[in-house]
Amino acid sequence: MKTPVHLNALRAFEASARHQSFSAAATELNVTPAAVGQLVRTLEEWLGMPLFHRASSGRVRLVPTEAAERALPDIRAGFDRLTLGLERLKEESASGVLTVAVSPAFAAKWLLPRIDGFQAVCPDTDVRLDTSLKPVDFVAQRIDIGVRYGMGAWPGLTAEKLMDEEVYPVCSPNLLHNGRLKAPADLARETLIHDLSMDDQSGFPSWSVWLKDAGVAEVGTTRGLRINNSASVLQAAIDAHGVALARSVMARDDLAAGRLVRLFPELRFASPLAYYVVYRPECAGLPRLKTFRDWLFEAAAN
Secondary structure (H helix, E strand, O other): OOOOOOHHHHHHHHHHHHHOOHHHHHHHHOOOHHHHHHHHHHHHHHHOOOOEEEOOOOOEEEEEOHHHHHHHHHHHHHHHHHHHHHHHHHHOOOOEEEEEEEOHHHHHHHHHHHHHHHHHHOOOEEEEEEEOOOOOOOOOOOOOEEEEEEOOOOOOOEEEEEEOOEEEEEEOHHHHOOOOOOOHHHHHHOOEEEEHHHOOOOOOOOHHHHHHHOOOOOOOOOOOEEEOOHHHHHHHHHOOOOEEEEEHHHHHHHHHOOOOEEOOOOOOOEOOOEEEEEEOHHHOOOHHHHHHHHHHHHHHHO
């Protein structure tokens, strides 16, 4: 028996089963619900068996039959392989686009200052940065690779630790030169700058956690300047608006350039979170992805 050329019907069936709705499947596939229903019926007719349970009225209730449920994992795996095959074909081109998902702050403070190094290694690849604080769908948004900050577990993605991180107070050299910051307790007289972008990250140390670890109890942390972008937090400290609790990876270049000064370097506080390179496991062998991954680890080591 020959394999039918029913890719559209299979996609309509898979989307209908996943959404349990012809209408939702139609929205995803950018066709009408009637077209989705007809594609599913065409597939059922070719197979000679129903794919969804039907009520007595004959109306389709989108609950897959047992046979359909057993077949769905293979069908989904097949679509994944087809997608990967197309991506491999794109990789054969001499030029192309690599889509990289990172946070806006990581892009501004770490990746963009170093991206020329990748362009030198791979000049025929155009990098497209997808910058967002929200998690992205690597398949739907066609993301090739990304860098995420967290505990290292994201469903459906391979995660390789790129960099660990410390957390410590930083301020402008001008603020330090006034002689008021000689011990952690002196922070009681300063404006504390809070990074709100990390509020939803379980385990990220706040000012109150850092001060407690430093043995300081008399510094209040309920007031201060609150900013929802880590790069802007550092910029506020550079502009002498207060003292920021900095993430070492973000602050590295500003410290090296003298725009910021690390306070109380004898106090060490390791963040429980780290930076991870993430990508879909089925795409691990794509040449352009591998080149960018290797470059990220080299840049982090340097």
